[in-house]
Amino acid sequence: MKMKEIPGSVIAPQGFLAAGVFCDIKRLGTGKGSNKGKKRDLALILSEVPAVVAGMFTTSQVCAAPVKVSMPRASKGTAQAIVVNSGNANACTAAQGIRDAREMTDVVAKLFRISAEDVLVASTGRIGVTLPMANVKRGIRDAAALLNTFKENADHAAEAIMTSDTRPKQVAVEFKLGGKTVRIGGICKGAGMIQPGMSPTGARPAAVPGGKYQGLHATMLCFITTDAAIESKALKLALNEAVANSFNRITVDGDMSTNDTVIVLANGMAGNASITAGRRSDLAAFQAALNHVCLELAKMIVRDGEGVTRFVTVKVSGAKTFADADAAARAVANSSLVKTSWFGGDPNWGRILGALGYSAANILEEKIDVAYSAPAGKQLLFALKKGQPTKTSFKALCKMVAQKEFDLHIQLNLGKGSAVMYASDLTEEYVDFNKGDVSDPSSLGG
Amino acid sequence: MKMKEIPGSVIAPQGFLAAGVFCDIKRLGTGKGSNKGKKRDLALILSEVPAVVAGMFTTSQVCAAPVKVSMPRASKGTAQAIVVNSGNANACTAAQGIRDAREMTDVVAKLFRISAEDVLVASTGRIGVTLPMANVKRGIRDAAALLNTFKENADHAAEAIMTSDTRPKQVAVEFKLGGKTVRIGGICKGAGMIQPGMSPTGARPAAVPGGKYQGLHATMLCFITTDAAIESKALKLALNEAVANSFNRITVDGDMSTNDTVIVLANGMAGNASITAGRRSDLAAFQAALNHVCLELAKMIVRDGEGVTRFVTVKVSGAKTFADADAAARAVANSSLVKTSWFGGDPNWGRILGALGYSAANILEEKIDVAYSAPAGKQLLFALKKGQPTKTSFKALCKMVAQKEFDLHIQLNLGKGSAVMYASDLTEEYVDFNKGDVSDPSSLGG
Numbered sequence: 100m101k102m103k104e105i106p107g108s109v110i111a112p113q114g115f116l117a118a119g120v121f122c123d124i125k126r127l128g129t130g131k132g133s134n135k136g137k138k139r140d141l142a143l144i145l146s147e148v149p150a151v152v153a154g155m156f157t158t159s160q161v162c163a164a165p166v167k168v169s170m171p172r173a174s175k176g177t178a179q180a181i182v183v184n185s186g187n188a189n190a191c192t193a194a195q196g197i198r199d200a201r202e203m204t205d206v207v208a209k210l211f212r213i214s215a216e217d218v219l220v221a222s223t224g225r226i227g228v229t230l231p232m233a234n235v236k237r238g239i240r241d242a243a244a245l246l247n248t249f250k251e252n253a254d255h256a257a258e259a260i261m262t263s264d265t266r267p268k269q270v271a272v273e274f275k276l277g278g279k280t281v282r283i284g285g286i287c288k289g290a291g292m293i294q295p296g297m298s299p300t301g302a303r304p305a306a307v308p309g310g311k312y313q314g315l316h317a318t319m320l321c322f323i324t325t326d327a328a329i330e331s332k333a334l335k336l337a338l339n340e341a342v343a344n345s346f347n348r349i350t351v352d353g354d355m356s357t358n359d360t361v362i363v364l365a366n367g368m369a370g371n372a373s374i375t376a377g378r379r380s381d382l383a384a385f386q387a388a389l390n391h392v393c394l395e396l397a398k399m400i401v402r403d404g405e406g407v408t409r410f411v412t413v414k415v416s417g418a419k420t421f422a423d424a425d426a427a428a429r430a431v432a433n434s435s436l437v438k439t440s441w442f443g444g445d446p447n448w449g450r451i452l453g454a455l456g457y458s459a460a461n462i463l464e465e466k467i468d469v470a471y472s473a474p475a476g477k478q479l480l481f482a483l484k485k486g487q488p489t490k491t492s493f494k495a496l497c498k499m500v501a502q503k504e505f506d507l508h509i510q511l512n513l514g515k516g517s518a519v520m521y522a523s524d525l526t527e528e529y530v531d532f533n534k535g536d537v538s539d540p541s542s543l544g545g
Numbered sequence: 546m547k548m549k550e551i552p553g554s555v556i557a558p559q560g561f562l563a564a565g566v567f568c569d570i571k572r573l574g575t576g577k578g579s580n581k582g583k584k585r586d587l588a589l590i591l592s593e594v595p596a597v598v599a600g601m602f603t604t605s606q607v608c609a610a611p612v613k614v615s616m617p618r619a620s621k622g623t624a625q626a627i628v629v630n631s632g633n634a635n636a637c638t639a640a641q642g643i644r645d646a647r648e649m650t651d652v653v654a655k656l657f658r659i660s661a662e663d664v665l666v667a668s669t670g671r672i673g674v675t676l677p678m679a680n681v682k683r684g685i686r687d688a689a690a691l692l693n694t695f696k697e698n699a700d701h702a703a704e705a706i707m708t709s710d711t712r713p714k715q716v717a718v719e720f721k722l723g724g725k726t727v728r729i730g731g732i733c734k735g736a737g738m739i740q741p742g743m744s745p746t747g748a749r750p751a752a753v754p755g756g757k758y759q760g761l762h763a764t765m766l767c768f769i770t771t772d773a774a775i776e777s778k779a780l781k782l783a784l785n786e787a788v789a790n791s792f793n794r795i796t797v798d799g800d801m802s803t804n805d806t807v808i809v810l811a812n813g814m815a816g817n818a819s820i821t822a823g824r825r826s827d828l829a830a831f832q833a834a835l836n837h838v839c840l841e842l843a844k845m846i847v848r849d850g851e852g853v854t855r856f857v858t859v860k861v862s863g864a865k866t867f868a869d870a871d872a873a874a875r876a877v878a879n880s881s882l883v884k885t886s887w888f889g890g891d892p893n894w895g896r897i898l899g900a901l902g903y904s905a906a907n908i909l910e911e912k913i914d915v916a917y918s919a920p921a922g923k924q925l926l927f928a929l930k931k932g933q934p935t936k937t938s939f940k941a942l943c944k945m946v947a948q949k950e951f952d953l954h955i956q957l958n959l960g961k962g963s964a965v966m967y968a969s970d971l972t973e974e975y976v977d978f979n980k981g982d983v984s985d986p987s988s989l990g991g
């Protein structure tokens with residue numbers, strides 16, 4: 100399938116409008132990552148017509164009010180608007196939090212004369228503080244007045260959802276389906292609390308024995324629009340698969356957030372014959388495009404993670420099962436000792452074996468190969484073969500790990516299970532950023 | 546029971562001799578934590594008479610050669626000597642590693658005309674490099690010549706097992722049993738790769754669903770001597786219980802090592818009536834003393850962890866089950882975001898709830914109480930009640946978390962399960978220390 104990247108992210112597909120404004124939600128904030136100055140903090144995305152919707156949400160047992168409000172609305176299958184604020188997560192805010200999240204959607208619904216049930220809401224920022232609703236409502240009205248389809252509208256929306264991100268994250272693609280041009284675009288944010296594990300209902304997938312839940316754990320938010328015509332069930336399946344292979348496979352710090360949310364709206368304005376599970380080639384084309392959008396956005400989150408200097412693709416293969424491969428990849432990707440060695444550009448295979456050893460994956464030390472390559476590279480530089488150091492020079496290994504981006508290949512030689520994790524290093528800047536600023540009470544919470 | 550701390554650690558009990566020498570094991574080492582200069586790197590502990598032995602070892606699937614050699618020997622029930630080197634873990638060293646570990650015990654056995662089967666061995670340091678056996682053998686002969694019962698002998702042994710530790714770790718206690726004076730003494734080392742999970746056979750205990758294995762995960766080494774007369778089975782049970790409540794409940798960085806080892810030798814020279822499972826009050830007294838020795842040593846490891854500035858006792862209670870309490874305590878104790886907030890002296894309860902939310906423990910946000918106290922303090926300062934912030938001032942909470950040591954109380958209010966973890970913060974110094982020194986090839990490995 101031919102697919103090309105295009106500008107405009109969420110406003111690239113036909114019939115979508117967006118806006119991002121400043122309404123001073125983190126009023127108390129003077130700390131890092133706050134809306135100091137006038138950084139935008141409220142985004143609105145609207146489809147001109149009702150859209151098919153699918154969502155994936157944090158599986159944390161401490162889930163934020165907007166997640167609780169949006170989950171059932173995504174589940175029912177149609178929606179038309181998404182309202183998002185940064186600077187305040189509206190998490191651990193009890194009944195008032197739920198009322199506030201609902202009110203955000205009510206305000207949007209009234210402005211556009213749609214049902215509040217067709218408005219989804221997401222939040223990111225401090226935990227444990229209720230929203231300054233007067234500001235939020237003013238922000239929503241301002242955003243509604245500015246809604247448009249210019250590229251800068253998408254830029255503003257992408258900025259408005261940022262917290263500790265250093266740059267906005269956007270992507271869009273275009274492809275053909277039965278002669279019609281179909282577009283998918285998305286924006287996302289991340290930076291800290293990043294190891295998402297989302298499911299459509301917040302219910303946890305089966306546990307990987309001994310590991311953290313599979314596909315678990317950021318505050319990461321992602322909003323995707325498409326003008327594809329697609330049936331609800333097909334969209335849900337497609338999003339599930341795309342998230343399983345992207346956002347649910349990244350880790351910055353191994354901490355899952357209370358607010359993780361991915362929402363896709365599909366408004367059908369491309370005019371293609373509606374995609375169903377039965378139309379395999381159309382679904383495959385859509386899936387490939389959605390996978391691309393999600394994976395590119397997910398990688399941007401890791402690359403822009405707090406204090407990150409390395410982007411490492413951890414590829415485990417030859418595991419007995421997928422669960423084993425997943426547990427092995429997550430153990431390596433989340434080991435403080437492995438992550439600090441990456442920061443140091445140190446090809447420390449002892450720590451890699453150490454992490455594999457305590458992981459829940461079945462392994463045999465004497466069967467493990469460890470190699471490095473350039474990103475997506477075919478030429479492997481082996482550090483270990485069958486658990487023993489190769490003759491590759493230490494210098495050559497150091498050179499590999501000194502790259503900003505590289506792939507780490509772990510071959511367990513026990514079976515056919517494989518799994519990938521997109522991981523960052525652990526740096527002094529991460530610690531400095533997250534040690535908090537107790538001179539600023541607003542830093543209380545997440 | 547009356548029990549008092551006494552000096553001398555491993556030589557405090559009757560009939561034990563010790564020595565620690567420098568034999569230049571980390572010859573290539575110029576990096577941090579190396580035996581730069583002439584830091585002692587080989588320790589020997591000998592009982593004048595054959596002793597009852599029990600051991601607990603790493604449950605990592607990548608377990609070092611000395612662990613493989615010592616495990617069956619500890620299991621058979623009697624031993625007389627322990628030889629330990631630092632600077633080289635003899636891990637991931639294949640068949641040569643096993644031969645070297647055995648040879649270390651052979652050399653000791655010959656010198657003292659005992660069976661090699663009665664000599665246990667442990668190593669800590671770099672992974673993936675074979676031991677410089679000429680140096681090691683010279684070290685063993687030097688140590689054997691210096692073996693004695695002076696307090697400085699114990700000091701030297703405690704120093705010789707150190708790697709990145711900044712200070713030696715020793716303790717000994719004395720108590721009465723049926724009119725006889727019984728002593729237990731121990732030395733240990735830790736610093737990095739610290740979340741031990743040991744079992745007597747290296748076999749993993751039942752997995753905690755969704756968590757890391759229970760009681761899993763340092764290179765920590767601990768050697769305990771006692772002149773108590775105790776039967777093999779009783780000693781094994783007692784060590785199991787003591788380790789379960791001490792070394793297996795600490796974490797510095799959540800990384801379990803390939804070499805974790807605890808060994809206790811009981812030579813019976815106190816002359817008490819042999820302790821058996823049936824002699825309940827004697828066993829209880831011995832258990833209490835052994836618990837004290839293990840817990841004090843375990844806490845020293847956390848306090849002296851790499852870059853550590855905080856010692857936090859995480860106490861979870863009110864969980865549905867012990868497994869839930871354990872999973873909750875480990876999630877909080879290992880969360881990068883919680884640990885960095887401790888470093889910053891930031892009472893960030895949002896991150897604590899976040900970690901509880903993604904843990905495998907069953908929780909209900911609206912039931913959770915979070916409080917602080919001074920170490921072992923009864924007076925609790927509540928940050929959260931029923932999932933909601935209390936009126937405790939932010940300043941008061943900050944003051945609590947600014948202490949070098951404090952207790953964090955998490956009450957889940959769902960049942961009677963409880964668990965404790967002894968944890969450290971995550972600091973820039975930890976990252977700096979562990980980012981490695983690639984100018985020094987000897988830093989390759991663990």
